[in-house]
């Protein structure tokens with residue numbers, strides 16, 4: 001028999017404190033929900049807007065009705081802005097002197113033809129998807145370091161995209177700078193894995209394929225709609241909340257304490273789907 005102590009806790013997050021940026025909707029809200037269901041003590045969610053049907057307040061209200069002991073707390077902050085990130089750190093420190101899990105999920109995209117690309121769109125995408133993620137990791141490191149131990153390191157998870165490992169869209173609806181920003185996010189994660197590993201912080205990347213969301217729905221329509229994308233996917237569907245929940249809980253749980261600097265694509269394998277079922 002092998003020695004697997006505490007196997008029943010291997011995929012649990014009991015007692016953990018997490019922060020999920022972009023936690024008010026979409027993949028960030030799926031992640032925050034999963035963390036609370038997996039036993040997290042507190043999940044901070046952050047986004048720019050507090051009010052409205054997609055704001056932080058409605059998400060916190062829903063999360064706090066899950067019927068678990070853990071609590072959701074909302075803090076508005078624009079994580080493309082370094083001063084705002086510094087303020088976010090201070091807000092967290094008002095109640096918690098350490099942080100176990102940082103999920104850098106908030107992201108922006110932009111699509112359009114190559115030559116007329118407005119410079120502001122490239123700046124927006126890079127500021128949030130790359131510079132903002134770097135500064136989130138940098139400014140939260142003291143709190144993450146306090147929480148990590150050799151046996152149970154604290155975790156940074158960067159939400160990238162399969163656009164960071166493929167060239168998904170060029171031409172009229174090209175997403176070149178988005179794709180570049182996500183490729184940078186992948187490599188940032190590897191750099192942080194080596195920089196912060198000795199300080200008991202691991203860093204990994206989750207790269208989703210298409211999940212219906214405010215950010216993705218426009219592009220899904222341009223590409224022919226959900227059915228067309230489902231038909232082209234080896235798993236014959238798009239991503240669902242549980243697909244993100246599973247990989248996030250895994251990467252932040254004791255099961256992944258020795259996984260550092262890895263990319264996990266969650267796309268049903270569609271990025272490999274150049275080959276077709278043979279008719280020969």
Ligand SMILES: NC(=O)c1ccc[n+]([C@@H]2O[C@H](COP(=O)([O-])OP(=O)(O)OC[C@H]3O[C@@H](n4cnc5c(N)ncnc54)[C@H](OP(=O)(O)O)[C@@H]3O)[C@@H](O)[C@H]2O)c1
Pocket residue numbers: 021022023024025026027028046047048049050054055077078079080105106107108109128159160161162207208209210211212213214215216
């Ligand atoms: N859905 C997909 O198919 C897909 C595929 C690949 C990768 N991704 C990646 O997954 C992540 C989440 O995307 P999603 O599809 O869940 O998008 P979404 O539903 O549009 O949610 C984006 C979240 O980020 C917040 N946000 C946006 N800009 C922000 C800023 N400057 N500062 C703080 N928060 C900000 C939004 O709230 P506010 O607007 O109130 O700030 C919202 O909470 C992104 O990094 C995206 O690139 C998504």
